[in-house]
Amino acid sequence: MKVSISEVSKYVGQEVTIGAWLDNKRSSGKIAFLQLRDGTGFIQGVMVKSEVDESIFQTAKSLSQETSLFVTGVVQEDSRSSFGYELLVSNIEIIQEATNYPITPKNHGTEFLMDHRHLWLRSRRQHAVMKIRNEIIRATYEFFNSHGFVKIDPPILTGSAPEGTTELFHTKYFDEDAFLSQSGQLYMEAAAMALGKVFSFGPTFRAEKSKTRRHLIEFWMIEPEMAFYNFEDSLKVQEEYVAFIVQSVLKNCSLELERLGRDTTKLEKVVAPFPRITYDDAIKFLHEQGFEDIQWGDDFGAPHETAIADHFDQPVFITKYPTKIKPFYMQPDSENDEVVLCADMIAPEGYGEIIGGSERIHDFELMQKRMEDHQLPKEAYEWYLDISRYGSVPHSGFGLGLERTVAWIAGVEHVRETIPFPRLLNRLYP
Structure with a gap:
């Protein structure tokens, strides 16, 4: 079922698919944390290596900033985030891989940001x-x-x-x-x-x-x-x-x-x-x-x-x-x-x-x-x-x-x- 991030509160415990962009990511050897956005909001996707195919986990680890994708997973409550929910990710389908996105998480000057x-x-x-x-x-x-x-x-x-x-x-x-x-x-x-x-x-x-x-x-x-x-x-x-x-x-x-x-x-x-x-x-x-x-x-x-x-x-x-x-x-x-x-x-x-x-x-x-x-x-x-x-x-x-x-x-x-x-x-x- 395709839903937007703003709607996930209605689907706790259910598997959904969200069309999103990768805002940022970090990973350890066993877990990948994907910061996702779809225009309606932001949500964290969590992928556990032991619960998915190795190829899917490696895909998640290699994703670049602003890559567009379909993300499938189960919605669960997350009291640690202000949003209140996260996505336990089971699959990723890349729509377009973005390379060399110019606005990185580091600080940029005002004129650079205005040009972009x-x-x-x-x-x-x-x-x-x-x-x-x-x-x-x-x-x-x-x-x-x-x-x-x-x-x-x-x-x-x-x-x-x-x-x-x-x-x-x-x-x-x-x-x-x-x-x-x-x-x-x-x-x-x-x-x-x-x-x-x-x-x-x-x-x-x-x-x-x-x-x-x-x-x-x-x-x-x-x-x-x-x-x-x-x-x-x-x-x-x-x-x-x-x-x-x-x-x-x-x-x-x-x-x-x-x-x-x-x-x-x-x-x-x-x-x-x-x-x-x-x-x-x-x-x-x-x-x-x-x-x-x-x-x-x-x-x-x-x-x-x-x-x-x-x-x-x-x-x-x-x-x-x-x-x-x-x-x-x-x-x-x-x-x-x-x-x-x-x-x-x-x-x-x-x-x-x-x-x-x-x-x-x-x-x-x-x-x-x-x-x-x-x-x-x-x-x-x-x-x-x-x-x-x-x-x-x-x-x-x-x-x-x-x-x-x-x-x-x-x-x-x-x-x-x-x-x-x-x-x-x-x-x-x-």
Whole structure:
């Protein structure tokens, strides 16, 4: 019976066949230990020389790393492993023998591993990160579907930019100028006016020449928009959503978190509601912490965000940033029009901003003025003006960066490990 490694718990005491690759091996004179993987998980195969033909045992001892094979044996419980099961191997059928596999169990440099990303994905660490990424995606759909949101897919090719064109990739769309999308937000606002509560999940692109551990050129965003939701309503959705995906990973990816050496006690504290601090109070706090360089009206850098996050055990909202450093579409605070009703959610442990969101402007006259202030071409945004021209309502939304969120939850230092094939400033291969 052919089964996957993830299914072996159902077949204890039974003989099964698993299609697998050899991750690693070791052997003594009498026993061969085969570390096997099949994509669904990892299991140890144990072959006892006295219980198999000599030729089969010699085949097992000579197997090379990443050789593909069918392995037949009896599933048995193994309390010594975190997985809980092992395979008592009785037969091996080689599918293809791999020779000179480039990524050996020894240490390799980052550039070498990135050049071989297509193979590096096979490693236990990368497998764990991708499984956690998948769980966050699965939980995202579960959360928004169960809360009445409709999935909408905004275009990737656009004729305008929601936050300016300086960090956009330009291309030609036949005889017109076009850009790769840096956000689907404006389109999601239009969709919210049709469907109430919507969310998108797709790739976005930023031509930002940054080499920090938090930046990718191509990354994935989850962008909900909600009609009739004010700023406070949106913050509640954000903290409930983030708490939900964290708890889902804790529940469903315990083996992967253990493999990565993640301190899960920090994740267990991620329960809504989250603490909040206004931009004004954040400036005061940073001055008290010795950051005399930051002044009111400046945007926060990574050291500032980390200092604020370190003060809390959970993700923290920094709210009400100065109007002049935020995009044109954000609703001003009715009590102080020098700030807008926005918030950045800062992840703990130095992972920085994972969510940016705001209440959106819904007043037609104000939207027109903001566009003029930002010198945006009216003809390119005429369709967007229609949102506030025809039956507009208060509405709010946010965007969560998937890779930064994966890095934080998995405890991975650099976002390049949180996407299957990263696109970095100097990397378009493989």
